[in-house]
Amino acid sequence: MANGRQRAKQNVAAFDAWVATQSDEDFAQIIFQGKLNRMEVAKGVSCGKSALNQNPELRKRLKKLEELLRERGVLPQLTEKAKAQANQPKEYDNKAARRILDTKRTCQLEQENIELKALVQELEAQLERFGELSEVLSEMGMMPR
Structure with a gap:
């Protein structure tokens, strides 16, 4: 060696x-x-x-x-x-690691926000559909127990 x-x-x-x-x-x-x-x-x-x-x-x-x-x-x-x-040493940035972590966390939160917005849209569509169904059943006099 x-x-x-x-x-x-x-x-x-x-x-x-x-x-x-x-x-x-x-x-x-x-x-x-x-x-x-x-x-x-x-x-x-x-x-x-x-x-x-x-x-x-x-x-x-x-x-x-x-x-x-x-x-x-x-x-x-x-x-x-x-x-x-060229010959000067680089200045140490003590906040660089924190900025990287903040950027990573921001990306994660943005992704989660997009997913939650899509879920809310889907649930609102289901609520609208089932609301109409409930209204029709109540007009017909057949209320589920």
Whole structure:
């Protein structure tokens, strides 16, 4: 079994081999938000997505690859705002998890609301039908006990 350093070197070698087998069209198919999709790159290299972030050599090579693809016109050029934010850490959003849960709950409640509205319509139709039947029976003098 390989230790962490050996596995890191294997991932870098696998990344280099994967890059060598890809064409510009292949790279164009895995673009996501102006960068290469990290999940697709990880699948191609047969490593975890975390390796792309945690392995400094792999991270450096991926950045170089994206710069090369930008020069060749495969990836879109970075905007000034993106360039300014490139080296800054992302701000932690402590309410993101709550927003996700709220969105999920809202979707569930909307679904339940739609189902209940359909049920109410069905029951109102049945009530109307049975109301008319009860009225006819009472006019005929046959009231059920």
